Amino acid sequence: EIQLVASGGGLVQPGTSLRLSCEASRFTFDDFAMHWARQAPGKDLEWVSGLTGYNGEEGYADSVKGRFTISRDNAKKSLYLQMNSLRPEDTALYYCGFSSGASAWAVDVWGQGTMVTVSS
């Protein structure tokens, strides 16, 4: 069974930074597209960022563009989300996911979330 384990969440003050990690197990990590999504308490799902495997193309939601950076380390089978200039509205449960290719480009596996709280 493919597993994704997200970590790195916590309570931080507005304007600070945080880096989320997502470690994959039991599959060949290279070349798969990886994504982050989030859900704020009582709010809707929001796609945050994606990193296409074969060409390294990055994508960001307008709400995080310029503040968040997605990256990966294939050797460590890990995906990262560097979050800078955090705002209270970034408070959410963050999920990592990947597109295995079995479902076209759709994300077919999501890990459990890691909670980020931005508050003074």
Next chain:
Amino acid sequence: IQMTQSPFTLSASAGDRVTITCRASQSIRRTLAWYQKKPGKAPKLLIYEASRLGSGVPSRFSGSGSGTEFTLTVSSLQPDDFAAYYCQQYESYPWTFGQGTKVEF
């Protein structure tokens, strides 16, 4: 690309046939997925490529549409189907979800 779902909430009973609609602000061909989301749990892929059933997903779920209009249908609602449902386009970055439909009993 903006994704607009309707209705926002849907009240139904077990055994009902329910349909959720998703509209894209521009053509996305068939690059559309449907997810089921329960509080505190990871999203579950139900449908991809607008109409293809995800792995292990019960056949009571079905999807249709192309271009800008899409639907998710549950043929006979089960108690475990109480959840929120989201469409998502993956035609181009930034990917976007619809605002969700909450199915209530």
